[in-house]
Amino acid sequence: MPPIIARANRNHAGAASIAGSRAAPARYLAIVALVVVGIGAASSVYELRREHAIATAQEQLLASVQFTARRGLPIGPPPPLNLAQPPRALLLDAQLYLNQVPFAQDAADKRRLLSMAQRMIAAALAGRPGWGEAEALEAYLQSLKGSEGKVAAQRALVRSYDHMPYMREAAAWRIRYGLAQWGALPDATQRRIVDEAIWFVRLRPEQRDSIFAAVRATPAYFPFMLRWRTVRAFDADRLPN
Template sequence: MAGVSIVMPVLCLAGVAAAGYLAEREWVTQTIILAMRDPLNEGQAVLADHADDPPEALGDRAKAGLAELALMSAGRAQSRGERLLDLVRADRQIAELNRSRPAWATTRILTAQADLITHPSASSLGVSAYVASYRAAPFLMHEARWRIAYGASVWNRLPDATRQGLLDEAEWLTRFDNSQRPAIEHLLGARPAAMAYQFRMASGHLPSAD
C-alpha cells in the first residue's frame, strides 16, 4: 500500500503539469489567432514573441497562424533583410506543418502562399500545393478569396478538376453572400477564369458543400 500512496501523488502531479502545459499551448494559440485581426500592430508583437518558440511548444493552429503572420509581414517588408527574416520564420512553421499535417488544406495553402512570395509567377511546387488544397477542403470561408485570386492567375496551369473546384467555391461564396460578387469579379479580373465564372453563374448551377 505504501507504494500506491507514493505513486498516486506523482500521477496527480503529472496530470496537473500536463493540463497546465496544454492550457498554456491553447493560450498561445488564441493569442496568435486574435493577433491576426491586427497584423500591423499586435501581429508584429506576437510574431516577435513567438516566432522562435520550439515546435513542440506550439499546436498546429498556432504554427499556421504564425506562418500567416510572417507571410503578411514579408509582403510588407521595407528591406530585403526584413523580408528574408519573415520568410525564414514562415518557412520554419510551414516545414513543421508539412511534417505533422501534410494533407491539411491550411498547410497546402500556406505552402502556395510562401512560394508565391519567393516566385511571383508561382512555381510548380506552389501550384501543386494549391491543387492539393482543393482535394483537402473544397470550400473554405477564410481562404476562399485568396484561392480564387491565385487560381485565376494560374488558370492555364490547373487541371480541370481544380478549375471546377475554384468555380464551385466562387459560386458558393457568391450564393452565400451576393454582396461579395463585385469583389469576386475583381479578383478574377479579365481572365479566362472570369468568363467561366460568369457562365457558371448564368447557368444557375449550385455546388454542394457536403
C-alpha cells in the same frame, strides 16, 4: 432414478461453470473496450477544446494585426520560432511571420521571414498531413517569392484544393490567385476554383462584385457564368444577372 437426476445436476453445474468461464473474458473485454472508448472520447474532447482555443486566439490576433496594418502602425515582432507547438498554433505563427514580409528591412530579412514561415508550415503539415489550410498558406508564401516560387505556389494551390475545396477565410485570396494562374492549373482544380467562387459569393454577398470583376477578366469567365446560372436556376430569389 435419483442417480439420473444427480448426473443431470452435475452436468448442469458443469455447463454453468463452462458458461461462466467463457462469460468472464467477454466481460473483461467489454470493460476494456469501454475504457478504450472513454479514453478516446476524452482525448477527442481535449483536442477539440484545444483547437477551438487556438482558433479563437488566431482570429483575435489576426484581427489585431489587420487593425494595426490598416492604420499604418508598426506591427510587433513575430513570436520566437517554436516548432514543438500544435499544428494550428504553428500555422498561426507562420501567418504572423508572413505578415511581417511587407515590412522587411531588406531582401535578406525577407528571406529570413519566409524561411521561418516555411519551416513552421512544414512542421504543421508533418503533424497534420494533407491539411488544406496549411497548403493554401504555403501557396501564398511561395507566391511572395515572385517568379522563383511560381511553380511551387501552383502545386501547393492544387494540393490545397484537393484536400479542402472550400475555405472561408482564405477563399478570396485563393480564388484570385487561382484565376491568375488559370492556364497552368489542371482541369479539376479549375472546376474547384469555380465552385469555391460561387460558394463564396453566396456565403458573402458583399464580395460578389469584386469576385465577378476578377473572374470577368480571365478565361474562367465562361465556365464560371455557366455554373453560376445553373446553380442560381434553383434559387427562389433568382434575378436576372
